[in-house]
Amino acid sequence: MFVDKVKIYVKAGDGGNGQKAFRREKYVPMGGPAGGDGGKGGDIVFQVDEGLRTLLDFRYQKHFKAERGEHGRSKAQHGANAEDMVIKVPPGTVIIDDDTQAVIADLTRHDQRVVVARGGRGGRGNMRFATPANPAPDIAEKGEPGEERYLVLELKVMADVGLAGFPSVGKSTLLSSVSKAKPKIAAYHFTTLSPNLGVVDVGDGRSFVMADLPGLIEGAHIGAGLGHQFLRHIERTRVIVHVVDMAGTEGRNPYQDWVKINQELEQYNLRLMERPQIIAANKMDVPGAEENLAHFRENVGEQYPIYPISAATKQGVQELLYGIADLLDQIPATPLVEEIEQEERKVYKDEPVEEDTFTVRKENEIYVVEGAKIEKLFKMTDFNHYDSVQRFARILRKMGVDDELRRLGAENGDSVRIADYEFEFVE
CATH class of the missing domain: 3.30.300.350 (GTP-binding protein OBG, C-terminal domain)
Structure with a gap:
């Protein structure tokens, strides 16, 4: 099961309580306070694990609570700090505060970490409150409560290539024919309800990850159909392969299909139009496809490369793979991640909290x-x-x-x- 959005609760550990104690040693009259501080509570930390591909584990465990710090001890001994709770998530995970809807972090690289809830500091022991006016204080603090919050985790698939297009244009068939992925394929709309990933071996030593994403419909940018689920994932792809039903088997115009999908991408995120795009003219083995392809080329022009294919018979598929691999070779893998990190620095900076106000x-x-x-x-x-x-x-x-x-x-x-x-x- 592919799970790409979950809501969870996290609670960092409370600080340990400070100790109230006094020295009671032989030959040390009026030894004074000797209560140690409590230890710090454990933080809640998210860490990227590139071996994970889904948020499925969070379906079964939705509450995470870190350990509290150890209490202070007598003889001025400090309580031990609690260990942080490290939660593994797949690359492409976006962490959102459920109350404010603010984005806390966008995790894209292996081993990247972010603290989402900080453990409370340990309470101070009575030795911390000793003053000349009060050399034997009867005061010790309790530990500070750890932070707690509800979070929404959204997964944006990290793939080199994303297959875009209307439902039932042959995206799943194409993925199954070029990789070992086995997506569900049926003759009805929205057979694909969640992304399917497949590693494509081009055959000349090159390979890339291809994602078959749920089909788009008009109004997807405002959430119609599976719109937001689809568009969330295509943001991460380096190349968009637009699969078009060139035979028009659903009664639609192939060129109008292509225009409408691009409009949905543009209205969702203008930057998606800057992403390199290849057009896969599918179902060329069906009568009428050749005439439609000629009309399609006239309207699109030379702006985008067009590859006539038949995913069912594998006609022209190898040429398409070579074209995708050549385009990926020209695109560095880092700019998208750097772009995300720049946004992270701008958006996710914590605002100072005026704690003295009441x-x-x-x-x-x-x-x-x-x-x-x-x-x-x-x-x-x-x-x-x-x-x-x-x-x-x-x-x-x-x-x-x-x-x-x-x-x-x-x-x-x-x-x-x-x-x-x-x-x-x-x-």
Whole structure:
């Protein structure tokens, strides 16, 4: 089964908790704090494996959670960092944030890696909070929560040659005749529902990867038929081989077919029109094909090479393969990848997050405080210890949360909610 789009959930590891401990050694009076820091949680990392060709594995496992860091120890021992969780994906995988629809990464090369969720840092042990005013602090942080998000993985097939054309023009028959690929072939539209890949041996020591892609129809660029599934894959091909039913067995005009498909490619992505194109005039063994080919040549002119073939009888197929291989020899394999990387540098740069910002609003009789820094601080505070609670309240005062609550009318004893917990406002 070929799977080219999945939605998954990833959760990086939480940081380990800091330790609250004191030195208790003989002959060392008032040894002071000795609680170590927690270890960092594991990151979620995607890595390209060129041996993979589909996202099928993600159909059966859709949740990925990295290990948390080890807790800090006494005697100032730091907890161990957790190992990263490395998830293998095929080349051509595009990673999209499901909430924002922003593209996180476009993975094209073997062993290329990207961190999609970062593990939380370890909480600080009480030795980190020692000051001349408080040499024996009773404070230790909890580990920072790891990032979590829903992702959409889209696979764009990495092939040298993509077969384009209307349904039932003979793309699958051509692929099966030139490679060992065995695509499903039947006399109805959309027999091919997903891409089929085949390695083509030209016969003179050269070879290339050919993709038989689902057929296009008018309106494909806006998602009609299998439009987006098809067009997503053709973006990656170095050469487009446009297969045309020159016999017009479906009652359509071959030249109009060619024009309409090119219009769909152009409206989906203008850059596709810059891609080298070869025309395979198929079904030349059917009566009427020769007359249609002559008319086709008059309209197209010399802009694109035209190869008369019959995929069923293999007539002219070898000449087509030589023509494709010669064209591939003239096209470097790297520009497309470099183009993708340039877009990656422009589009996928993380924007700085203003963590110090917060909002306070009144919801019925409860004041709700929201803000990334406040919520993170809340999760890392151990409310079982008085010193930790005092530190939490002190930081909120410095940020101006108390002043904002008073401005909105909060009085002594009113309820204040942070995350899922409620507190009393105390003057």
